[in-house]
Amino acid sequence: MISVYSPKEFTKRFISKKTKKQPFAESTVKTVQSIIENVRQNGDIALQGYMEKFDGGAPKNLVVTKEERKAAWEEVPTDVVEALQKAAKNIRSFHSKQLQQSRMMEVTEEVISGQLFRPIERVGIYVPGGKACYPSSVLMNAIPAVLAGVSQLVMVTPAKAGKIAPILSVAADIAGVQTIYKVGGAQAIAALAYGTESIEPVDKIVGPGNEYVAAAKSLVFGDVGIDMIAGPSEVAVIADETARPKFVAADLIAQAEHDEKARAFLFTTSEQLLNETIVELKKQCASLSRREIAETSLKNEGGAILVESVDAAFNLVNQLAPEHLEIQIANALSYLGKVKNAGSVFIGHHTPESVGDYFAGPNHVLPTSGTARFSSGLSADDFMKKTTYVYYSEQALQHAAPYIERIAEKEELAGHGRAVAIRMNDISE
Numbered sequence: 385m386i387s388v389y390s391p392k393e394f395t396k397r398f399i400s401k402k403t404k405k406q407p408f409a410e411s412t413v414k415t416v417q418s419i420i421e422n423v424r425q426n427g428d429i430a431l432q433g434y435m436e437k438f439d440g441g442a443p444k445n446l447v448v449t450k451e452e453r454k455a456a457w458e459e460v461p462t463d464v465v466e467a468l469q470k471a472a473k474n475i476r477s478f479h480s481k482q483l484q485q486s487r488m489m490e491v492t493e494e495v496i497s498g499q500l501f502r503p504i505e506r507v508g509i510y511v512p513g514g515k516a517c518y519p520s521s522v523l524m525n526a527i528p529a530v531l532a533g534v535s536q537l538v539m540v541t542p543a544k545a546g547k548i549a550p551i552l553s554v555a556a557d558i559a560g561v562q563t564i565y566k567v568g569g570a571q572a573i574a575a576l577a578y579g580t581e582s583i584e585p586v587d588k589i590v591g592p593g594n595e596y597v598a599a600a601k602s603l604v605f606g607d608v609g610i611d612m613i614a615g616p617s618e619v620a621v622i623a624d625e626t627a628r629p630k631f632v633a634a635d636l637i638a639q640a641e642h643d644e645k646a647r648a649f650l651f652t653t654s655e656q657l658l659n660e661t662i663v664e665l666k667k668q669c670a671s672l673s674r675r676e677i678a679e680t681s682l683k684n685e686g687g688a689i690l691v692e693s694v695d696a697a698f699n700l701v702n703q704l705a706p707e708h709l710e711i712q713i714a715n716a717l718s719y720l721g722k723v724k725n726a727g728s729v730f731i732g733h734h735t736p737e738s739v740g741d742y743f744a745g746p747n748h749v750l751p752t753s754g755t756a757r758f759s760s761g762l763s764a765d766d767f768m769k770k771t772t773y774v775y776y777s778e779q780a781l782q783h784a785a786p787y788i789e790r791i792a793e794k795e796e797l798a799g800h801g802r803a804v805a806i807r808m809n810d811i812s813e
């Protein structure tokens with residue numbers, strides 16, 4: 385079951401930069417490099433080969449047709465559609481508040497500066513589909529893109545024997561995805577970045593995936609934009625003696641069941657809670673459909689850590705910078721100010737992470753592997769570019785000229801100085 389660490393052992397294994405694991409194995413990077421090269425050289429034929437190899441067959445037509453999308457609605461029960469629509473409404477409402485307007489600032493009568501906010505034109509969403517099916521990820525990636533005004537929104541996801549799960553197609557319709565391609569893995573990322581006969585290249589790729597997908601995103605970055613390099617899912621739970629072991633265990637399992645490499649940590653001030661949570665973990669895993677994945681993740685990548693105080697727990701968590709943080713302690717809300725580094729926070733005994741994964745509104749695509757120290761979850765901002773602009777009148781340039789020329793001189797860039805001086809001479813002529 386879950387491994388127990390002292391704070392020191394935990395720091396050494398999961399935080400210390402010297403001993404922390406590298407994000408991708410060398411062998412993964414090599415595999416992905418060769419997949420990308422093959423897709424660049426051979427386009428659709430390469431994609432078909434990988435689909436045969438990994439997904440149990442390759443469809444002739446990579447695009448999910450209008451007829452297939454219509455038929456998908458017949459296959460998804462109405463209560464599920466209703467749940468997706470309710471979740472979509474909350475996600476839309478939360479992300480609509482992130483939209484920013486272009487702004488113009490009149491610095492003086494003679495000087496104007498400002499910022500243009502423009503949507504990215506063509507975006508590709510990766511929706512994972514290897515070990516589980518994620519309609520919620522369709523909503524989380526597509527809704528902010530649509531709100532930001534992305535005009536061409538496409539999605540890729542692995543097909544199983546040539547078919548994608550109908551619920552993904554329905555979620556794509558609810559969210560406003562225009563085209564769905566039946567391809568996943570590193571090959572789908574390469575196709576989105578460089579294009580094939582069937583897939584036009586995009587300007588930016590967003591969305592989570594396994595290590596092959598994440599490594600591919602990191603390798604194509606630069607030729608195309610990416611949102612982040614998302615590693616395996618993570619949760620850290622800070623719990624005191626008021627926490628309920630069965631709630632804590634359920635939340636650790638909810639994250640561990642994603643992937644053998646998912647990471648679920650408990651930081652607690654109560655030895656009794658720690659022991660009872662371990663008992664609960666065993667009990668709850670026993671009846672879990674994804675038992676093997678969850679148990680492997682908890683044993684190899686998870687950890688339970690007994691800490692001296694709640695402050696000590698926050699100290700470790702802020703160094704870890706987890707994707708998700710749950711605060712299951714008395715007066716949990718009053719501890720929000722102690723959070724420095726975390727992707728998203730779930731406060732109190734009745735806010736499991738699942739609320740945020742599916743329904744509340746904030747995005748579930750979040751920074752992992754400590755990157756919450758310097759980055760944030762997916763938002764409408766990720767689908768916008770910000771272009772700054774300035775306007776100077778003749779008179780304004782005259783005022784600024786001596787300063788600009790001085791700096792140009794010091795940088796020994798005479799051409800820069802001349803671009804100003806030439807106009808001054810023009811004015812005085």
Ligand SMILES: NC(=O)c1ccc[n+]([C@@H]2O[C@H](COP(=O)([O-])OP(=O)(O)OC[C@H]3O[C@@H](n4cnc5c(N)ncnc54)[C@H](O)[C@@H]3O)[C@@H](O)[C@H]2O)c1
Nearest residue numbers: 438512513514515542568569592593594617642643748749
């Ligand atoms: N951060 C988030 O918001 C979020 C949301 C959902 C899922 N996730 C994570 O995304 C990941 C999903 O992974 P998944 O595997 O289920 O689906 P996936 O779609 O990311 O990967 C499946 C594809 O991986 C490729 N692949 C598999 N084995 C390979 C090999 N040996 N060599 C080369 N390519 C190979 C295949 O092309 C396959 O189609 C999980 O880690 C999960 O925790 C994260």
Ligand SMILES: N[C@H](CO)Cc1c[nH]c[nH+]1
Nearest residue numbers: 518520521617618741748
């Ligand atoms: N917990 C995942 C992010 O780490 C998101 C997700 C999707 N579906 C269920 N959970």
Ligand SMILES: [Zn+2]
Nearest residue numbers: 638639642741
């Ligand atoms: Zn989840």
